[in-house]
Amino acid sequence: MSEFEIKTIVNPQTADREYIREVAETKRALELWTMEPGFRERFLAAPEETLAAHDLSVDALAVKILADHDTAVKYQKTPPAELPRTVRRYRGFIREKVTERERMIKEFCVPKHPAFRAWRSRQINRCWAEFGARNRSLIHVPMTYELDLGCSVGCPFCGLMAPRLQKVCRYDEDAELWKGVLDFAKETLGDAAGQGTCYYATEPLDNPDYERFVDDFFEIFGIVPQLTTAISMRKPERTRAFLSDALKKYRRIHRFSVLSLDILHKIYETFTPEELTCVELLPQFTEAPQNKFANAGRARENDTLHVDEGDGNTISCVSGFIVNMAERSVRLITPCGASKAHPTGELRVAKEFFSDLDDFKQVLLSMIDRYMQPEFPKEQPLFLRPSISFRKTEEGVECFHSDKFRLEFRGADALSPALYQDILDKLQAGGKTACDVAEELTEETGAFPAHIFFILKKFEKAGLFLEPYECEGR
Numbered sequence: 001m002s003e004f005e006i007k008t009i010v011n012p013q014t015a016d017r018e019y020i021r022e023v024a025e026t027k028r029a030l031e032l033w034t035m036e037p038g039f040r041e042r043f044l045a046a047p048e049e050t051l052a053a054h055d056l057s058v059d060a061l062a063v064k065i066l067a068d069h070d071t072a073v074k075y076q077k078t079p080p081a082e083l084p085r086t087v088r089r090y091r092g093f094i095r096e097k098v099t100e101r102e103r104m105i106k107e108f109c110v111p112k113h114p115a116f117r118a119w120r121s122r123q124i125n126r127c128w129a130e131f132g133a134r135n136r137s138l139i140h141v142p143m144t145y146e147l148d149l150g151c152s153v154g155c156p157f158c159g160l161m162a163p164r165l166q167k168v169c170r171y172d173e174d175a176e177l178w179k180g181v182l183d184f185a186k187e188t189l190g191d192a193a194g195q196g197t198c199y200y201a202t203e204p205l206d207n208p209d210y211e212r213f214v215d216d217f218f219e220i221f222g223i224v225p226q227l228t229t230a231i232s233m234r235k236p237e238r239t240r241a242f243l244s245d246a247l248k249k250y251r252r253i254h255r256f257s258v259l260s261l262d263i264l265h266k267i268y269e270t271f272t273p274e275e276l277t278c279v280e281l282l283p284q285f286t287e288a289p290q291n292k293f294a295n296a297g298r299a300r301e302n303d304t305l306h307v308d309e310g311d312g313n314t315i316s317c318v319s320g321f322i323v324n325m326a327e328r329s330v331r332l333i334t335p336c337g338a339s340k341a342h343p344t345g346e347l348r349v350a351k352e353f354f355s356d357l358d359d360f361k362q363v364l365l366s367m368i369d370r371y372m373q374p375e376f377p378k379e380q381p382l383f384l385r386p387s388i389s390f391r392k393t394e395e396g397v398e399c400f401h402s403d404k405f406r407l408e409f410r411g412a413d414a415l416s417p418a419l420y421q422d423i424l425d426k427l428q429a430g431g432k433t434a435c436d437v438a439e440e441l442t443e444e445t446g447a448f449p450a451h452i453f454f455i456l457k458k459f460e461k462a463g464l465f466l467e468p469y470e471c472e473g474r
């Protein structure tokens, strides 16, 4: 193999142990940089010795380029072929993960149901306005599943404010319902229904039957859902067995939330770097040098956690349904910035309960029907989103949200800048329907209705209007 060749690791083209070891050890060195107090200083003073003290034999210069900002800047213009091999291989691994995430957003998570697809697309566009570049990391999963009600861990930073563990769904009692729910989700949404996880505001390993539920998920979708666990060390042998089986069936990235330095050390004593190649470690303890709690949920209430100042954030990446098997409920949510009104960074559109499989089918279809319009009816009163600002420009109009987002609509030919501006004036009055706008502007300016409807459709697709269910009572 040429040393310039970059191989995929999450979906390995080869069982090249040395290649994987090199990436895995680099990953561990970078984790130490972000999580182990004092590692950075020790490494900068004595790179090789510090890596050796952690049984790592990777190239110290490569670690420095990847971890240290000043060194990265120094090597910014170095042609890739002249960078240390380890840097190229590690960056190849990161690119592989990013590419997979982008495919999830744009391909795998797109539901086949047309109304659901249109609604999800509007939510994604709304989130560009509300989160800016941060929206790149939100998958907007259309369907996810919870096997318990609440969570046993009780993290003080929990972005979803998970309540205490109250109930778990047992496989022996609910296997048939579970398989029926998955089958119907697949029938309705297509393969996108298998892109979610089997946890949300829950801890997956709280459920003693988690592995059995996941086996059915694999049977139906051919996918092992991502595991994110905060209790990887509660029963290390269970975690190891799950990972080993899961990665044999379906290679993907899983995650451990690391709640303390002590847990980090236990993880490192238990798992080799190679075993954790496909497991991201998330620093979730205050001593970790690069720990950052999201400004959402309980972290916002807890002064000692030092959340980011400024706008509320979210850890939710669901634009769609959460099916809770323990309390038999379906909720429809989509991300938003955490605020007093939406402390968990989720717009909770609706929640309904079901009693059995037939009821689940009826509830799911009726929620899609009620809340997800393929397009807005022309008699629908239109309200611009209050979270987005609008102004006229020389070329048309633009919308923006602080310094995070700017979207320009430039007029040209028949769709002149003045037409965009006239439409904005009408919309800013609030509550006019597309028909009202067309009728008034045709009479006042002689504009063609077809052009007006075309521009209004562009605004609608960009997620700039409140959804019909958000306008109720206005």
Ligand code: SF4
Residues within 6 Å of the ligand: 151, 152, 153, 154, 155, 157, 158, 159, 160, 161, 162, 200, 201, 202, 203, 230
């Ligand atoms: S962050 Fe996860 S593990 Fe912690 S309380 Fe919330 S749901 Fe449970």
